[in-house]
Amino acid sequence: MTELDTGAPVVPDTAPPDRKTKADKGFLSRAGIVAAVLVVAIVVALLQSGSGLVVWQSVVTGILTGGLYGLIAMGLTLIFGVLDIVNFAHGAFLTVAMFLSFGMIQATGLHPYLTLVVAVPVLFLLGAAVHRGLLSGAGGRSLENQLLITLGLSLLLENGLLMFFGAEPKTIDLPGDFQFPLLGAVVAGSRLYAFLGAVVLGGLLYWLLRRTRLGTAIRAVAANAPGAALVGINVRRMHTLTFAIGTACAGAAAVLAGPLVTVTPTLGEQFNITAFVVVVLGGMGNVVGALVGGLLIGLVEQLTTIYLGGQSSLLGVFVVFLLVLFLRPQGLFGRRA
Amino acid sequence: MSARMLVAGLGALALLVTGCGGSAPMGAGGAAAGRDEGPVKIGALHPVSGSNAVDGLQMRRGAQLAVDAINAAGGIKSLGGRKVELLTGDTQGKADIGQSEAQRLISAGAVSLVGTYQSAVSTNVAVVAERNRVPFVMDVTASDAIFSHGYRYAFRVQPGSKAIATAAAQYLKAVSEQAGKPVRKVAFLHEQSDFGSGAADAFTAAAKQLGIGIGPNISYDATTVSDLTAQITQVKASGADVLAVAGYYRDSLLAAKAIASVKPDLSAVWGVSNGAYDQPKFVTDAAAVGNLYFSTNYHYDATNPETVALREKYQKQYGDPMRTGAVLSYDAVQVIAHGVEQAASTDPRKVRDAIAAAQVAPLTVGRGPIQFAPNGDNRNAFPVLMQVRDGRVQQVYPPEKAESRPDYRVAWRP
Numbered sequence: 001m002t003e004l005d006t007g008a009p010v011v012p013d014t015a016p017p018d019r020k021t022k023a024d025k026g027f028l029s030r031a032g033i034v035a036a037v038l039v040v041a042i043v044v045a046l047l048q049s050g051s052g053l054v055v056w057q058s059v060v061t062g063i064l065t066g067g068l069y070g071l072i073a074m075g076l077t078l079i080f081g082v083l084d085i086v087n088f089a090h091g092a093f094l095t096v097a098m099f100l101s102f103g104m105i106q107a108t109g110l111h112p113y114l115t116l117v118v119a120v121p122v123l124f125l126l127g128a129a130v131h132r133g134l135l136s137g138a139g140g141r142s143l144e145n146q147l148l149i150t151l152g153l154s155l156l157l158e159n160g161l162l163m164f165f166g167a168e169p170k171t172i173d174l175p176g177d178f179q180f181p182l183l184g185a186v187v188a189g190s191r192l193y194a195f196l197g198a199v200v201l202g203g204l205l206y207w208l209l210r211r212t213r214l215g216t217a218i219r220a221v222a223a224n225a226p227g228a229a230l231v232g233i234n235v236r237r238m239h240t241l242t243f244a245i246g247t248a249c250a251g252a253a254a255v256l257a258g259p260l261v262t263v264t265p266t267l268g269e270q271f272n273i274t275a276f277v278v279v280v281l282g283g284m285g286n287v288v289g290a291l292v293g294g295l296l297i298g299l300v301e302q303l304t305t306i307y308l309g310g311q312s313s314l315l316g317v318f319v320v321f322l323l324v325l326f327l328r329p330q331g332l333f334g335r336r337a
Numbered sequence: 338m339s340a341r342m343l344v345a346g347l348g349a350l351a352l353l354v355t356g357c358g359g360s361a362p363m364g365a366g367g368a369a370a371g372r373d374e375g376p377v378k379i380g381a382l383h384p385v386s387g388s389n390a391v392d393g394l395q396m397r398r399g400a401q402l403a404v405d406a407i408n409a410a411g412g413i414k415s416l417g418g419r420k421v422e423l424l425t426g427d428t429q430g431k432a433d434i435g436q437s438e439a440q441r442l443i444s445a446g447a448v449s450l451v452g453t454y455q456s457a458v459s460t461n462v463a464v465v466a467e468r469n470r471v472p473f474v475m476d477v478t479a480s481d482a483i484f485s486h487g488y489r490y491a492f493r494v495q496p497g498s499k500a501i502a503t504a505a506a507q508y509l510k511a512v513s514e515q516a517g518k519p520v521r522k523v524a525f526l527h528e529q530s531d532f533g534s535g536a537a538d539a540f541t542a543a544a545k546q547l548g549i550g551i552g553p554n555i556s557y558d559a560t561t562v563s564d565l566t567a568q569i570t571q572v573k574a575s576g577a578d579v580l581a582v583a584g585y586y587r588d589s590l591l592a593a594k595a596i597a598s599v600k601p602d603l604s605a606v607w608g609v610s611n612g613a614y615d616q617p618k619f620v621t622d623a624a625a626v627g628n629l630y631f632s633t634n635y636h637y638d639a640t641n642p643e644t645v646a647l648r649e650k651y652q653k654q655y656g657d658p659m660r661t662g663a664v665l666s667y668d669a670v671q672v673i674a675h676g677v678e679q680a681a682s683t684d685p686r687k688v689r690d691a692i693a694a695a696q697v698a699p700l701t702v703g704r705g706p707i708q709f710a711p712n713g714d715n716r717n718a719f720p721v722l723m724q725v726r727d728g729r730v731q732q733v734y735p736p737e738k739a740e741s742r743p744d745y746r747v748a749w750r751p
Contacts, residue, residue, distance in 0.1 A: 049571070049574075051571075051574040053570060053573075053574055054567070054570050054571050054574050057566060057567050057570035057599075058567040058570075061564050061566045061567045062567075064564070065563055065564050068563065162386070162387075162390065166390070166391065167387070167388055167389065167390040167391045168391050168618070169586055169587060169618075169622075171590070171622045179598045185570070186566060186570075186598045186599050188566075188598055191564070260563065260564075261563065261587075262586070262587040262590055262591075262622075264388065264587070265388070266388050269560070270560060270561055270563070271563075273561075274561065302567050305555075305557070305567060305568065306567075306571075313557070313558060313561075313562075314558060314561060
């Protein structure tokens with residue numbers, strides 16, 4: 001198995017070399033099946049709608065929103081994979097970063113994307129503080145503990161934002177946003193940037209996890225915390241660092257997604273469920289899997305709209321989700337730990 | 338054990354983060370407590386926390402302004418000038434909280450209730466009001482279902498969902514014919530819950546009667562939708578010449594952005610009970626994108642000098658433009674005070690009978706005085722057509738309520 005085409009599973013591959021080709025075949029056949037199913041879905045959509053343009057626009061929109069979902073899910077999958085924490089506050093972190101970005105734009109007139117410089121470090125510190133203060137003891141502990149802590153935190157953050165900024169919806173305008181036609185479909189510049197941002201962030205995380213000492217330490221802690229401690233890795237520090245990197249990713253996602261949404265304190269709820277589905281599809285802790293899973297969910301959502309005339313696009317998403325859980329509980333690109 | 342712990346924990350959390358947004362009950366001691374002496378109490382139930390807090394607070398203030406106006410004019414004259422007092426409750430936008438708050442305000446001596454902005458909450462409050470035999474005058478409640486149960490104590494000031502959608506179809510026919518481009522086929526984009534689907538169904542029925550074609554009918558999930566480009570492309574491919582949109586603020590703004598990028602071949606974008614297209618905020622958020630958008634909805638009467646004066650007063654007092662919801666709350670409190678005045682009593686049953694027979698001039702657009710049909714719906718509730726023009730929302734049809742003439746074009750196709 002070459003590392004590049006499997007994404008970056010956080011769990012190191014401990015399989016002996018002779019099993020590598022088998023895993024490789026398994027991966028390729030899975031990717032093939034997914035691609036084939038998508039092609040069939042697109043053909044059926046074509047027959048259903050009878051308009052090539054509508055289906056093509058749906059595919060383009062699906063890929064673009066899918067990139068956004070992947071972007072939002074990346075930090076979440078990292079936290080899930082390494083710390084085993086079901087982080088229900090991820091959406092709220094995203095919202096906090098968006099308000100931070102909005103506030104800075106209002107105060108200084110900065111270009112929205114430049115607020116990355118502040119949003120990412122601030123969210124990093126916030127994540128570190130939250131992990132140290134609230135979650136240190138919850139990793140790997142009973143599920144309801146983590147659920148309650150992170151859910152409580154998200155309620156706290158949401159209501160704090162509500163108190164501070166009010167419920168009035170706010171919009172972030174991207175100066176010089178443009179549209180261009182792509183074979184008849186419309187692509188908005190801001191959405192394309194968010195998609196490219198997802199690819200870049202995925203690449204960065206992949207590089208961090210696979211090519212740096214820090215990444216190796218993080219993966220070691222994920223694979224076997226007591227073992228990592230024995231060879232001198234500070235497990236608690238790695239956990240805090242991972243959580244902080246995960247929330248910093250939410251910060252980056254928020255800045256890129258800002259111009260695409262209407263900013264309200266409850267915005268996080270809009271993406272929370274989708275992000276969790278994407279994480280499970282892509283395999284816990286697999287950042288490239290999160291990107292692919294995001295694309296898949298984006299496409300499924302848009303195509304469901306064509307099939308069912310918009311009777312909840314989430315229906316299609318959950319059908320796919322349940323199928324995957326049933327057939328591959330470890331996710332499409334995850335592996336049995 | 339674990340499930341119970343989870344539930345208990347969640348309950349505790351919910352309590353932790355809920356602010357106390359209502360007035361304290363004053364000596365709640367049975368239904369008749371404190372009705373016979375002191376001020377006459379009216380209970381206002383609105384969502385002043387949660388995601389609808391902006392509108393909820395607007396409406397509470399509108400009700401308060403009405404109470405202030407009544408007191409400034411000498412209180413309830415038939416009761417020897419007794420003053421009126423507003424008891425407030427926060428529904429948090431939740432049906433169960435609305436229900437318990439309604440019970441609390443009734444126990445505190447409210448002779449009537451006003452509220453609640455959300456249909457689901459009003460449905461529950463109407464049940465409490467009916468059980469306690471206390472009149473409930475709804476300022477904003479879109480759903481028509483509440484008025485099919487034969488409740489005696491439920492009244493509504495705003496035009497209902499069906500009335501707005503029917504008027505939207507009639508106005509569309511009239512305005513398009515006036516412009517020499519009679520409407521052929523309407524695509525309907527709506528959010529998928531009761532609110533959007535109800536508007537779509539009522540509009541479709543009315544359009545069929547008028548001989549207007551309908552299709553395609555496209556729905557979306559307002560809570561999760563993040564891009565409507567594909568849906569607008571469907572509209573473009575369908576050859577419809579008008580797009581009707583029934584959604585909330587956020588999703589309707591998304592639709593406007595998608596329309597701007599896809600540029601479908603339309604003669605008009607037609608809001609139906611739309612949560613965005615008649616809001617000043619939409620005019621600033623969408624800027625050039627939202628220019629010339631139409632919207633059929635309830636609205637404060639911009640042609641009535643009394644309404645203009647009230648909105649100026651609100652602006653001065655709270656530093657915020659007064660929205661239609663707040664003006665409807667003002668109207669509802671006026672109706673209640675009028676009922677108490679006519680009944681010369683604080684017995685809720687007598688007040689109910691007086692309200693049922695009342696005729697009160699509204700500050701919102703109406704066909705005449707507020708007057709209730711046997712089912713409790715306002716007979717003269719009257720939606721108006723608005724359009725975004727020259728950077729503000731203007732009333733454009735019917736002519737007797739118009740500030741300017743409708744301009745049946747779209748901004749991206751001169």
